Amino acid sequence: ADIISTVEFNHTGELLATGDKGGRVVIFQQEIESMPQFRSEYNVYSTFQSHEPEFDYLKSLEIEEKINKIRWLPQKNAAQFLLSTNDKTIKLWKISERDRRPEGYNLKEEDGRYKDPNTITSLRVPVLIPMDLMVEASPRRVFANAHTYHINSISVNSDNETYLSADDLRINLWHLEITDRSFNIVDIKPANMEELTEVITAAEFHPHQCNTFVYSSSKGTIRLCDMRISALCDKHSKLFEEPEDPSNRSFFSEIISSISDVKFSHNGRYMMTRDYLSVKIWDLNMENRPVETYQVHEHLRSKLCSLYENDCIFDKFECCWNGNDSVVMTGSYNNFFRMFDRGQRRDVTLEASRENIKPMQVLKPRKVCVGGKRKKDEISVDSLDFNKKILHTAWHPQDNIIAVATTNNLYIFQDKVN
Amino acid sequence: MSDTTTETTMEVNAEARRILAVSISKLYASRSQRGGLRLHRSLLLSLVMRSARDIYHSSVPPAEPMDTSPEEPAELDLESGPQPDETSAELSLTARGGAHREEEGEPAEDKENQSPTRCSRKRRGKTSVAPHFLPSKRARLEPGEERHAALPPPPPVSCRIGPAESLTSLSLNRVIPAC
Numbered sequence: 324a325d326i327i328s329t330v331e332f333n334h335t336g337e338l339l340a341t342g343d344k345g346g347r348v349v350i351f352q353q354e355i356e357s358m359p360q361f362r363s364e365y366n367v368y369s370t371f372q373s374h375e376p377e378f379d380y381l382k383s384l385e386i387e388e389k390i391n392k393i394r395w396l397p398q399k400n401a402a403q404f405l406l407s408t409n410d411k412t413i414k415l416w417k418i419s420e421r422d423r424r425p426e427g428y429n430l431k432e433e434d435g436r437y438k439d440p441n442t443i444t445s446l447r448v449p450v451l452i453p454m455d456l457m458v459e460a461s462p463r464r465v466f467a468n469a470h471t472y473h474i475n476s477i478s479v480n481s482d483n484e485t486y487l488s489a490d491d492l493r494i495n496l497w498h499l500e501i502t503d504r505s506f507n508i509v510d511i512k513p514a515n516m517e518e519l520t521e522v523i524t525a526a527e528f529h530p531h532q533c534n535t536f537v538y539s540s541s542k543g544t545i546r547l548c549d550m551r552i553s554a555l556c557d558k559h560s561k562l563f564e565e566p567e568d569p570s571n572r573s574f575f576s577e578i579i580s581s582i583s584d585v586k587f588s589h590n591g592r593y594m595m596t597r598d599y600l601s602v603k604i605w606d607l608n609m610e611n612r613p614v615e616t617y618q619v620h621e622h623l624r625s626k627l628c629s630l631y632e633n634d635c636i637f638d639k640f641e642c643c644w645n646g647n648d649s650v651v652m653t654g655s656y657n658n659f660f661r662m663f664d665r666g667q668r669r670d671v672t673l674e675a676s677r678e679n680i681k682p683m684q685v686l687k688p689r690k691v692c693v694g695g696k697r698k699k700d701e702i703s704v705d706s707l708d709f710n711k712k713i714l715h716t717a718w719h720p721q722d723n724i725i726a727v728a729t730t731n732n733l734y735i736f737q738d739k740v741n
Numbered sequence: 742m743s744d745t746t747t748e749t750t751m752e753v754n755a756e757a758r759r760i761l762a763v764s765i766s767k768l769y770a771s772r773s774q775r776g777g778l779r780l781h782r783s784l785l786l787s788l789v790m791r792s793a794r795d796i797y798h799s800s801v802p803p804a805e806p807m808d809t810s811p812e813e814p815a816e817l818d819l820e821s822g823p824q825p826d827e828t829s830a831e832l833s834l835t836a837r838g839g840a841h842r843e844e845e846g847e848p849a850e851d852k853e854n855q856s857p858t859r860c861s862r863k864r865r866g867k868t869s870v871a872p873h874f875l876p877s878k879r880a881r882l883e884p885g886e887e888r889h890a891a892l893p894p895p896p897p898v899s900c901r902i903g904p905a906e907s908l909t910s911l912s913l914n915r916v917i918p919a920c
Contacts, residue, residue, distance in 0.1 A: 387776035410776055472780055491780040522781045541781055574760055574796075577788045581781075628756075631789070632763055637782055 327728040329715055333395040333403065336719040339365055339726055340405060341733055342390025346374040348407055348460075350418065351733075363724055365735050369418055371460040374409040386411050392477050394486070396499075404463070406486060410473040413488055415464035415499065421457045425449040469495050469505045476526045482533040489526035489538060496550075508556045509538060509548065524639075525585045532591065539596055543567075543580035545605065563605050565612045575627040575636060583639035588648040589720075595651055597642040600624060602653050602663065617663045617670065620655045622693045622704045635709045645718045654713025657702065658729050659689055675713060675727045675734040685739055750800045757797040764790040 326344040333340070339351040352368035355361065377386040387410055396404040402419040427449040431437055472490035479486045487508070488495050494509035509526075513519055521542040529535035534550045546559035567576065579599035587594045593614070596603050600621060603613035619640075623630060630636040635656070642653040654660045655672070663670045672689045680686065692701040715728040723738035764786050771778060771786075 382777070384777040385775050389776075473776070475781075519780075519784060522784055524781065541784060574757075574789055574792050577792075578785045581785065628760070631760070634767075637785065 325731050327715060327731070327733060328389050328391065329393050330717045330726050330728050330733070331393045331395060331405075332717050332719055332726065333405075334397050334720060336721055336724065338368065338395070338403060339717070339735075340393045340395065341726075341728065342373065342393050342407055344387075344389040346372055346376070346388030346390060346409065348373045348390060348393065348405075348416070350458075351735075363722075363735075363737055365726075369458040369460055371416070373407045373414060373416065373462075374412065377411075379411075391474060394477050394479050396479055397483060399483075406477050406479065408474050408477050408488065411467065411470055413466040413474070413477060413497075414462050415466075416460050417463045418458060418460045421459060422454060423451040424454045426452050464499065464502050466497055466502050466505065469497075472522075475524060478526060478528045478536065480528045480533050481531055485533075487526055487528060487536060489523050491522040494523065494526055494536075494538060494556075506554070508550065508554070510555070510557060524582050527585055527587055527594075530587050530589060530591045537585055537587070537594060539582035539585040541581040542577070543582055543598060545582065545585060545594070545596060547607065561607070561610050563610050563613075565603070571624075573627060575631055578631070578636050579627065584641040586642060586644060588644050589646065590648055593648065595642050595644065597640050597653055599636060599638075599640075602642055602651060604651070604665070615665060617651070617661075619653055619661050620659075620691070622691050623656075626704065630709070633709060635712070638712055638714060640713075641715050643716055643718045645723065646721045650718075652716050652718060652725065654716055654727070656709050656712050657707040658711040658713060659691075660713045660716055660727050673736075675729050675732075675736075676711075677732075686736065754797060754800040757793040757800070760793040761790055761797065764793065 327341050328344055329340075329342040331340050332338070337353045339353070341349050341351075343349070348369075348371055349367060350369045351365035354364050354366060356364070373390055374388040376388045378384070379386055389409055390407050391410065392406075392408050394406045396406070396415075398404075402417050405416050405418070407414055407416060427447055429438075429443060429445070429447040466488070470488065470490040470493070472492050474488055474490050476489040477486060484500075485496055485498050488497065488505075489509075492510065492512040493507055495505040496508045497505045509523070511521070511523065521540045521544075524539050524541055526536060526538035529537075535547065536550070536556075537545050537547045539545045543564065545563040547561040547563070548556035549560045550556060552558075552560065567580070582596045582598050584597040585594060592607060594605050594607065596605065596613075597619075600623060601619055602617045604615040604617075606614045627636060640654050642651060644651055649666050650662055650664050652660060652662045658675045659672050660675060661670060661672050672691070673686045674680075674689050687700075690698075690701045691707065692698060692703055697703050711729060713727055713729055717726045719725065725736050727734045727736065768783065768786055768790075771782060
């Protein structure tokens with residue numbers, strides 16, 4: 324139940340939310356030490372139970388409480404809002420601080436009983452006095468019963484009023500204020516389910532254009548849709564697809580081409596997709612192939628059969644951009660994560676682990692060796708621990724601070740200062 | 742030279758069978774997963790099984806009865822609907838039955854009309870020839886009891902929501918794309 328299932332910074336980077344398999348959300352708050360090193364620390368700010376396990380009596384099915392995604396709303400007032408979702412239900416949570424409480428009521432006795440109103444002869448206005456900071460999370464909206472299949476994505480629109488939720492076959496558009504209605508904008512369910520060939524794997528709104536969103540499929544394609552064209556966006560405006568390399572064909576070609584995550588760049592000109600072995604960067608103006616492809620763990624290509632047997636081939640890795648879209652990051656196995664610097668054409672493999680590393684120590688780059696001769700400090704493909712996987716990573720929107728989730732732990736790394 | 746070709750074909754054939762067996766046991770295991778059947782995962786499994794099945798059938802067929810026997814139980818198993826004790830038969834169906842399923846039409850309506858004796862004869866034959874394909878031993882039913890098995894109380898989903906929504910009751914035949 325402690326297994327982290329999603330990680331997300333808010334829009335300023337001050338707050339970091341994690342969701343876990345047990346339906347809990349834990350929010351960390353940044354505290355910056357100005358002396359001596361401008362170091363940031365993230366400490367627990369709030370913890371609450373977002374979703375509980377449920378039972379669908381009609382289908383005789385348990386609904387898992389695992390939090391699939393968390394998305395923050397841009398801040399509008401003193402409180403913070405986030406959307407969290409499990410397989411079937413999305414909830415809007417308000418997180419607010421309370422550091423004062425009213426005191427001085429003259430309506431109650433010492434023991435708490437209400438005084439007889441006839442005995443009260445003066446009007447006393449209570450005074451707000453400081454108290455220890457209390458952070459409260461309260462559910463403000465519950466968006467339920469709109470998805471037959473399992474929700475895999477939610478995305479807040481740049482208009483700050485609507486958001487989308489996507490399951491395997493449908494995408495719905497919601498208004499943040501309205502819980503009893505949502506509009507279906509994409510429906511790829513075939514009339515005859517026997518003809519099903521692909522499912523939706525992820526969806527996201529464009530960061531600036533409130534009419535544009537993309538969704539990725541299990542076949543490795545991405546469709547860009549414009550909501551101005553028609554109410555139902557079954558027909559895409561753009562289809563991004565790279566022709567398959569026939570030399571790489573295997574039993575598992577279809578599985579490894581399934582896209583597990585899609586993310587727009589912050590500037591809205593590119594989008595990144597993650598499939599099992601690679602990360603691809605697409606220019607929104609070019610549909611026939613990605614502009615950049617990065618191999619995350621090519622050494623696994625020859626191991627697909629064993630990865631199929633141990634189920635690892637079904638792992639859904641996420642990916643993220645840094646604040647200025649110059650570096651992308653994604654996870655791998657053995658608690659390794661990879662960063663690709665697009666401009667400098669460099670990449671690095673790092674490890675999130677408590678062994679051999681102390682806080683404040685600079686991470687050493689890691690390397691996986693494929694051939695026979697293993698150099699010192701390298702790790703061979705066969706020694707990789709496939710139970711230690713990093714599926715969820717997040718990058719601070721402005722600074723070089725990253726959050727990396729291993730199975731049970733959250734690691735926060737930042738740039739070395741001086 | 743023909744020996745090496747045959748050998749490679751045999752290897753590929755064996756590999757395909759192994760993948761098929763692994764896939765079936767995964768499908769079987771996914772039934773008991775919390776949260777119900779995952780459509781995406783089931784689809785990917787079925788794609789792998791289809792590739793493996795195609796490779797298996799396209800390689801030079803050794804004289805094994807199992808190549809021919811599944812064709813008929815494919816029709817029969819489909820009609821009996823999702824049942825815990827028929828899972829393994831149905832699952833091996835789904836590995837092979839893509840093309841044949843096309844002619845089936847609506848599975849639910851023929852549930853009651855299956856000849857139980859025909860059912861039991863085919864199942865026994867298939868299972869005894871290739872037990873390694875099936876994930877686990879399942880209860881054998883006597884011919885008399887087969888009739889009861891053929892008339893199960895329909896799972897709630899297919900009654901009320903209709904065939905299109907019955908993913909959650911292991912109608913994996915729907916998940917598998919038509920060839």
